[in-house]
Amino acid sequence: MVDVIVLAGGYSSRADTNKMTLEYQGKPLIMNVIETAHSVSDNIIVVTGHYHKELSSLLKGIPYVKVVYNDDYSSGMFSSIKAGVLNVEQDFLIVPGDYPTISADTYKKILLAKGNIRVPSCCHRLGHPIFFKQVYRKLILETDFTNLKDFRNSQEYAIVDVEDIGVITDIDNQDDYKKLLGKD
Numbered sequence: 001m002v003d004v005i006v007l008a009g010g011y012s013s014r015a016d017t018n019k020m021t022l023e024y025q026g027k028p029l030i031m032n033v034i035e036t037a038h039s040v041s042d043n044i045i046v047v048t049g050h051y052h053k054e055l056s057s058l059l060k061g062i063p064y065v066k067v068v069y070n071d072d073y074s075s076g077m078f079s080s081i082k083a084g085v086l087n088v089e090q091d092f093l094i095v096p097g098d099y100p101t102i103s104a105d106t107y108k109k110i111l112l113a114k115g116n117i118r119v120p121s122c123c124h125r126l127g128h129p130i131f132f133k134q135v136y137r138k139l140i141l142e143t144d145f146t147n148l149k150d151f152r153n154s155q156e157y158a159i160v161d162v163e164d165i166g167v168i169t170d171i172d173n174q175d176d177y178k179k180l181l182g183k184d
Contacts, residue, residue, distance in 0.1 A: 002111065004037040004129070005084030006030065008097035009049025009073035018051045019171050020097050021058065024180060028058060029171065032100035037093070037129075038064055039104035040111060045087045046097070047080040049073025078146050085140045092137075094148065095129035100180070101166035102129065115158025120167040126159070127167030 008020050008030055020030040030046070037044050042064045048055045049070045056067050070083035081094060093110070095102070110118050110131050118131035130152060132140070145151040171177050 001043075001090070002041050002131070003043045003045060003088040003090055003092040004041040005081065005088065005092060005094045006033055006037065006044060006046045006097045007077060007080050007084070007094065008051070008055055009047050009070045009080040009083075010077065018054060019177070020051065020055060022171070022177055024100050029100045030055070030058070030097045033095060033097050033102070034059075034062070034065060036102055036104050036107065037095065040107045041093070043089070045084045047084045049080060076146055078148060078151070081148060082141055085137050088134065088137060091132065091134050093129040093131050096170060098171040099128050099166060099169065100171065101169050103164050103166060106162050106164040106167060109162055110160050113158060113160045115156075117152065117155055117157035118160050119152065119157050120162045120164070121159045122162050122165055122167050125168045128170075129167075130157075 021028045024032055034044055044065045045068055046059060046065055047068050047070050050073055052069050059065050059067055066087060068083050068087055070080045072079040106120060110120055110129065116133040119126050143151060171180060
């Protein structure tokens with residue numbers, strides 16, 4: 001088992017609404033991410049920020065979910081990564097909360113692969129979730145990097161080829177959401 005950090009601290013400004021609560025497959029978008037991550041983890045850390053109250057209420061009572069508020073969310077996603085990493089106890093995966101179509105098989109394939117950092121790739125594009133051995137906890141907390149891509153690229157990492165378009169499919173705006181729903 002691993003810990004999973006789900007990033008949900010942003011403003012969702014390009015979506016003009018809290019995209020984590022948009023409905024997909026009969027439930028809030030973020031629940032799709034959480035439920036799939038639960039296939040490999042009993043410790044899911046959801047890092048909130050701008051929509052903390054709304055997400056805390058939504059996730060209340062789920063025994064395997066710990067909601068962590070990032071009071072520095074306005075400084076960007078890497079601050080939420082650090083807030084999540086403060087709460088990991090073992091190897092961990094980081095996944096943004098707006099990647100609702102990643103399959104459970106993809107999570108399992110990443111965990112079975114080799115490498116201290118493992119990044120899924122589909123259609124020759126790197127995606128999420130990204131796996132880190134626990135030894136990276138301290139380095140992430142102490143780094144001056146401001147985004148995960150730059151941090152990842154500063155390290156050696158293994159590419160895990162998957163046939164799962166979900167690893168590169170995020171919901172940034174209303175057009176992405178319509179495409180997800182097949183209404184484009």
